[in-house]
Amino acid sequence: MKTETGSSYRTYLVIWLLLLGLTAVTVAVYRLHLGNAGAAAALAIASLKAGLILLYFMNLRQEGRFLQGIFLIPVLLIGILIGFTFLDVWYR
């Protein structure tokens, strides 16, 4: 079985420009000094950037359903790990 993944030069350039733009947005949001909302915004923007890298640079959007599905396992594990730890940190 041979499945091809990959995009054109043009697509990669557009994604790169988006990533640079989002980096500028992160710095701009930081300058507003929004406290907890600022931290949430920084994490949301970082996740958006990570998503662009995963889907386009790493071609995850062109991979099979199997690989896309098992990718959720480590992400969910980290979510459970951090989420449940905070149940302890906050409500002990």
Place this chain on the structure above:
Amino acid sequence: MSMTMAEQRTMSQPKDDTGSRIGMWLFLFTEILLFGGLFLLYAVFRSQNSGEFHKAAGDLNRTAGAVNTVVLLTSSLAMALAIAAIRLGKKQASVIFQGITILLGLAFLVIKYYEWSVKIGHGIYPGSPALLALAHGEILFYGLYFVMTGLHGLHVIIGLGILCFMLSSTTRGKISSSDFIRLENSGLYWHFVDTIWVYLFPLFYLVT
């Protein structure tokens, strides 16, 4: 019948690029969990010491952090272009893009070295008297800063080693338009290292 085992294997088994990529992704999952443990520590310590994290982060060089973000994102672009080029059979272009990726990776390390040198010059390094004299939250912040950017930097160094090997394989024709899965998997690793930095930058340099 002087065929070696290795030759028989290459003849009887067709290449499975998808399988190779899945193998690489499985390895990256373990890397996500490795860094995930450190992100967990960061989240808990920051929630308990938010004021001191803010104060300590204010002393990091935000310009250097932002420049390094741009450097790594651009190196990821060059990596993606290197794979796109080899797919089209453009060996020369791929070699140039791989060279750019390596140079940008080195630039990242040089900037990181400068940042660490400044901190160490001020007596701030793990276990140093100047660091231990700071508030509890600041000690935790710098501990995480050195461990997480250090582990990330180690990944950049390993990535550069792999990329140098790929560059040499491409020039020798061992990586070509008909067989470039090793370059693709190296790219996956490089983009992963970039993704980790995408989180490290706001978490350490932009703490509000």
